[in-house]
Amino acid sequence: MLAAACAQTVPSRQSPGGVPGAESALPVSLIQLIANPEKFHGKYVFVTGYVRIGLENYSLCLVEQVLSTQECLWIQTDGTTPASEQEAKQQAEKAAVWKKYHGHVVAVRGTFDMHDTGHLGGWAGAIGKIAQLVVLR
Amino acid sequence: MGLDPGDLFASPDDAAIDAGNWARRQPLRYTVEFGGWIYPQNSCFTYNALSGSATSLPPQKFLSMRPPNAVAAWHTHVSSGDPSISNNFSGDPAIPGSGDRYSSLRLGVPLYLNTPAGDNRVYTGSAQDERVLPLFAKPKPCNC
Numbered sequence: 001m002l003a004a005a006c007a008q009t010v011p012s013r014q015s016p017g018g019v020p021g022a023e024s025a026l027p028v029s030l031i032q033l034i035a036n037p038e039k040f041h042g043k044y045v046f047v048t049g050y051v052r053i054g055l056e057n058y059s060l061c062l063v064e065q066v067l068s069t070q071e072c073l074w075i076q077t078d079g080t081t082p083a084s085e086q087e088a089k090q091q092a093e094k095a096a097v098w099k100k101y102h103g104h105v106v107a108v109r110g111t112f113d114m115h116d117t118g119h120l121g122g123w124a125g126a127i128g129k130i131a132q133l134v135v136l137r
Numbered sequence: 138m139g140l141d142p143g144d145l146f147a148s149p150d151d152a153a154i155d156a157g158n159w160a161r162r163q164p165l166r167y168t169v170e171f172g173g174w175i176y177p178q179n180s181c182f183t184y185n186a187l188s189g190s191a192t193s194l195p196p197q198k199f200l201s202m203r204p205p206n207a208v209a210a211w212h213t214h215v216s217s218g219d220p221s222i223s224n225n226f227s228g229d230p231a232i233p234g235s236g237d238r239y240s241s242l243r244l245g246v247p248l249y250l251n252t253p254a255g256d257n258r259v260y261t262g263s264a265q266d267e268r269v270l271p272l273f274a275k276p277k278p279c280n281c
Contacts, residue, residue, distance in 0.1 A: 055217055056170075056193060056227040057235060068234020079195060081169065081188050088168035092191040092215070119193035119227075120172075120212070120240040121200045 037114035053102040056119040074118030076128030105137040145181035147277040152182040155276040157251025172212030176204040181279030211249035224252040
């Protein structure tokens with residue numbers, strides 16, 4: 001139930017009064033993104049999925065019981081190669097924020113990247129530049 | 138001889154050991170992942186290498202640097218804070234097709250892992266084919 005949901009806005013695109021560009025996010029399902037990556041590549045989308053977090057595992061999955069990470073998107077928190085220990089720690093901390101969403105169903109607004117297929121290339125694409133996250137369950 | 142990508146080794150195991158040693162000499166050795174491919178060169182084996190982020194290796198770069206004759210892939214784990222996790226192959230029990238072992242199957246080559254504890258493991262395609270290489274083993278150079 002959305003009214004009871006816990007809304008989180010990721011600071012990168014946060015502004016007082018709402019999520020910038022919220023109206024321009026295409027509402028899509030994970031099935032659409034997985035089946036038609038070319039169509040949605042680079043698009044700002046609104047999508048719902050089941051979060052699994054672990055070592056080398058930042059997944060937004062179609063359902064709770066998927067068979068493989070090909071049925072999930074990689075959650076891209078920051079894919080750059082850090083230049084210093086400090087940057088690396090900041091990057092790890094940014095990723096660690098997602099641990100609290102492990103096992104939850106969330107809706108996110110973010111940009112879909114068909115080329116970013118996650119660790120060792122095992123995911124169906126990635127959702128990054130996440131502007132908003134709402135825990136639905 | 139040794140401690141650099143491109144050097145020649147007697148076997149894929151030796152190349153993987155050297156790859157792990159090379160990665161652990163890098164400034165961000167425990168905070169970002171390193172990886173690459175192991176492939177034959179003449180009658181020896183060598184490896185290439187790239188660095189990633191705190192959570193993964195960049196997939197496009199990793200996949201695009203795969204030599205056509207790759208015989209294995211290798212990677213390191215960051216020190217995640219929980220040694221029981223970072224010193225083992227990754228994988229989510231709730232997702233059968235996830236983690237290092239599944240990556241090995243998907244990529245079609247054995248996958249080496251250099252752990253923060255310093256050992257090297259290799260998964261070659263089935264639970265019975267998982268090996269731990271001797272700790273602090275010295276990679277054998279190839280005399281070719």
